[in-house]
Amino acid sequence: MSVLTLKNISLTLNDKKILYDVNLEFLSGKIHALVGPNGAGKSSLAFTIMGLEGYRKFEGDIIFNGESLKDKSIDQRAKLGITLAWQEPARYEGLTVEKFLKAAYSPEKGLKPEEALIRSGLQPDRYLKRAVDKTLSGGERKKVELASILAMMPEIVMLDEPDSGIDVESLERIFDAIKVLKKKGSTVILITHSLKVLEHAEDAFLLCCGRLMEKGSGRGMCKYFKGKCIPCNHQNVPEANDAK
Amino acid sequence: MPNNDALVLYKAAHIDTDLNDPNTAHLTISHDKVISSQSLPGLNVIPKEIKDGVDIKIVLEENTVIKNPVHMCFGMLKKEGVQRIILDIDIKAGASIFIIAHCIFPNAIKVRHLMDGKIKVGEHASYTYLEKHIHADSGGVEVVPKARVMLSDYARFKTDFELLRGRVGKLDLDYETTCLAHSVMEMTAKINGSGDDIIKIRESALLEGEGARGVLTSRVALRQNAQAEIFNKLIATAPFARGHVDCKEIVQDKAIASAVPIVEVRDPKAHVTHEAAIGSVDSKQLQTLMARGLSEEEAVELIIQGLLS
Numbered sequence: 001m002s003v004l005t006l007k008n009i010s011l012t013l014n015d016k017k018i019l020y021d022v023n024l025e026f027l028s029g030k031i032h033a034l035v036g037p038n039g040a041g042k043s044s045l046a047f048t049i050m051g052l053e054g055y056r057k058f059e060g061d062i063i064f065n066g067e068s069l070k071d072k073s074i075d076q077r078a079k080l081g082i083t084l085a086w087q088e089p090a091r092y093e094g095l096t097v098e099k100f101l102k103a104a105y106s107p108e109k110g111l112k113p114e115e116a117l118i119r120s121g122l123q124p125d126r127y128l129k130r131a132v133d134k135t136l137s138g139g140e141r142k143k144v145e146l147a148s149i150l151a152m153m154p155e156i157v158m159l160d161e162p163d164s165g166i167d168v169e170s171l172e173r174i175f176d177a178i179k180v181l182k183k184k185g186s187t188v189i190l191i192t193h194s195l196k197v198l199e200h201a202e203d204a205f206l207l208c209c210g211r212l213m214e215k216g217s218g219r220g221m222c223k224y225f226k227g228k229c230i231p232c233n234h235q236n237v238p239e240a241n242d243a244k
Numbered sequence: 245m246p247n248n249d250a251l252v253l254y255k256a257a258h259i260d261t262d263l264n265d266p267n268t269a270h271l272t273i274s275h276d277k278v279i280s281s282q283s284l285p286g287l288n289v290i291p292k293e294i295k296d297g298v299d300i301k302i303v304l305e306e307n308t309v310i311k312n313p314v315h316m317c318f319g320m321l322k323k324e325g326v327q328r329i330i331l332d333i334d335i336k337a338g339a340s341i342f343i344i345a346h347c348i349f350p351n352a353i354k355v356r357h358l359m360d361g362k363i364k365v366g367e368h369a370s371y372t373y374l375e376k377h378i379h380a381d382s383g384g385v386e387v388v389p390k391a392r393v394m395l396s397d398y399a400r401f402k403t404d405f406e407l408l409r410g411r412v413g414k415l416d417l418d419y420e421t422t423c424l425a426h427s428v429m430e431m432t433a434k435i436n437g438s439g440d441d442i443i444k445i446r447e448s449a450l451l452e453g454e455g456a457r458g459v460l461t462s463r464v465a466l467r468q469n470a471q472a473e474i475f476n477k478l479i480a481t482a483p484f485a486r487g488h489v490d491c492k493e494i495v496q497d498k499a500i501a502s503a504v505p506i507v508e509v510r511d512p513k514a515h516v517t518h519e520a521a522i523g524s525v526d527s528k529q530l531q532t533l534m535a536r537g538l539s540e541e542e543a544v545e546l547i548i549q550g551l552l553s
Contacts, residue, residue, distance in 0.1 A: 073534070082535075103546055
């Protein structure tokens, strides 16, 4: 069953068209991937779904559980059950990990902050009292952000480049956390250009220059992406007829 | 036995239990009266009542280390009036003390609290001064703390200014520190302004000894019609002196903020840096919290709480 449907989404930023008539359906409880090279429009699409500043004026519609998100603010979308983890998480001077996680915590659905931290690969006794600031490495902040998502347990979560700044061992923890999200019924959208991340997706959508190029299984898309996109030397400009 | 005023002040500062401890020194002043005090061996506190206030001489003898924080309560329960505190503090060589000053004006409508401090920290001595304010919600307080601080070789000085409850009213803080060789100075002010509060912070330090180090930090959040002017000056004149000025101000509504960081180096082997950021709440911080379900107001509040924590 479709939980999120994108209907003819087109987006223009600073007079430059970023997304062209994107139509997509995300199925409830599945792990999806939005894959594509840098500049394909993957993050822009996620920001549009979340309704971030600068991404509110678009053509088309976004339907979440039968309801249009078009006029909804970020927090209204979050309260409906949508969230986003940034590629480069924000830093907060003085705000402790504990307070950050409690702010996201949903007692009905989410993991308790301590458990969420453990599931993200961080020890609560070492991290709860620390600030979410520059004293944490990029990888640590990424795990704290993932913990906040486990504490929230949204219906749909978009993880923007979940492997960026993460070492190999930590990446496995992140995949474990993604499995927890799926087990709890969350729909996951992985935004990536990494084959390693793409392998974990059940369904995948390939974006190139703001256009949807291909749909398929995660593993099937790996072959396509590896064969057609990674060696691509024409800046990934799709032929007009290729675009779906 | 402390009188009723003292008990009200202790309760407001949450120190009523601490002060029953015989190993904790304290001095309580209500308006211009000394109403209770307790000292410890090596710590000499000599208060003298003057017109509208108290003149206090504090001497910490050489190599005396006071383990528990010393509580100084400067309060005024009246709605109007002036309280003048003159502080002359002499921390002798090798001594160490941590003073928490509780400045409590819960009913103020027109109260002026003036503090003039002269502080000397001896060689290898350490002096930490945390100033915690509790004001009325009306903002009817004018606080004017001024201090001249001299740090001897290898001395350490740390001061924090915080407003815990109520509105700022008017604040005109002026601290000036001279740092001799290898001394370390940290001055921090964290203030949340609203209504028609007026905040002026002038912190300056002269790093004139070789290897002296200093950090001036200001964190100010302003709402409604509040105004803040932060003036930080750091001058390094000796080799290997190191300093940093760090000022952040969050501005909302019709509030106005300005920051003037001045850094000056007069020795090629010294190094001083500064950073100042003034503006609205960072949009990524805000949007991340909103994406977890917080309203914009809740998210801003949490970000400011963190900044001022």
